[in-house]
Amino acid sequence: MIEFHGVTKTYHGVKALDDVSFTVGEGTVTGFLGPNGAGKSTAMRVLAGLARPTSGAATVLGRPYAELECPALAVGTLLDAGAQHPGRTGREVLTLGAMLLGLPRSRVGEVLELVGLSGKEAGRAVGGYSLGMRQRLGIGHALLGRPRALILDEPANGLDPQGIHWMRELLRGLAASGCAVLLSSHLLHEVEQVADHLVLIGAGRVLARGTLAELGRGRTLEQTFLELTSGADRSRA
């Protein structure tokens, strides 16, 4: 459903992504894991058609995102929960999305309920939101069009423990209904609890991929993670 085919992205001579290939199948939650600066956000921007790969291709539903007729109906994206106009209300953000996607306004209320934002909160300007509320709004925005694939960049950042629990249940439910979910995180434990597949990335290269069980192989996942990323500790941050 989501596929990276040998994606390389070079910025000023530095390879932010180096021959990245992996797939996210329908009905699975794939955790995209790596240290800060490993290339997770770059890969997700390439996938969402916001950045052009230097070589290779990323596709969703078999086509590059930007070539889908109305991509947000098929693919939900949350790339940065902080990227909001502070003077716009949460409800308005969702209303603009619903208008563009040709969805009835009632969908805005449904989504607000789904992500647990009250009517009062939705009527406030996003500038006053906590990061956790912005994440909920962003996840709601991604879900507006009932997509079959989800691309979420660090969606658990800023969520409290209840929020993380809520997101885990939500994503598992979506995967159970056939949705392909790619979510990035630099926190291993977060990903471990929700993902069934993992892609480990460091310094722009895929270091390992497979199911949780395959990657654990008797050791804790944390050992595997630290071992693999120690050689690729090239933080751009």
Next chain:
Amino acid sequence: MTTAPRPARRIPFGVLLRVETRKLLDTRTGLVMTGLLVAAAFALVAGRALTTGPADLRVLAGTAALAPGTLLPVLGILTITGEWSHRTALTTFTLEPRRGRVLAAKLLPVLAASVAACLLGLLVAVPATALSAAVLGVEAGWRLEPGPLLGWIATALLSAASGQALGLLLLNGPAAIVIYLLNPMVWALVRGLGEPGRAVAGWLDLNTATNALMAADLDGGGIARLATAVAAWIAVPMALGVLRVLRKDVW
């Protein structure tokens, strides 16, 4: 797959237009700016009608359109640059990856509003002219010549377009607004340098070059000067800005 694939279709341009128009007004900044613009328009026209006059439709319409003429281009700059300063371009361009369509939908409402502001200015100026004539005890001037009227509207349109071109080129709201607002002052200085300064301003200052348009007095030289200024302040920066936005990675 649990749901059958929907027959997804491209977002109709009319919907993009509606959404981008709505985005001009659905933030605090947008609302405050629009409120200021309307309030200033009424205050200026009322003030002029009741004090100095003249009780002339054409002059008072110009006064009513003065505030929108200045502030609409600023709003036009902010609607473009805001996508980068608040990084909402991430959302905007994932909803519609065909960035050229989004840009067109952003440019058109502000251009339309600048024409509408002139027409509304005319409308407001009708009672203001009658009122002014009555209060000042003079005869009202109702003459409107089509040439200067069209020239005036075209100038407002060009002015708004030049603001948007700067916004698109720089993708930085404060810088674009400062350059846009300081432009007339800088050119006044240039013209103050004597004959060579006036010659340069005649070709490169949009305000100077549109004087002939406003007066509906465009001869061959006037057209050439206007075309040069339009190229310098609208066509070239807008083309470069559009190319930049189409190619730029959104971060």
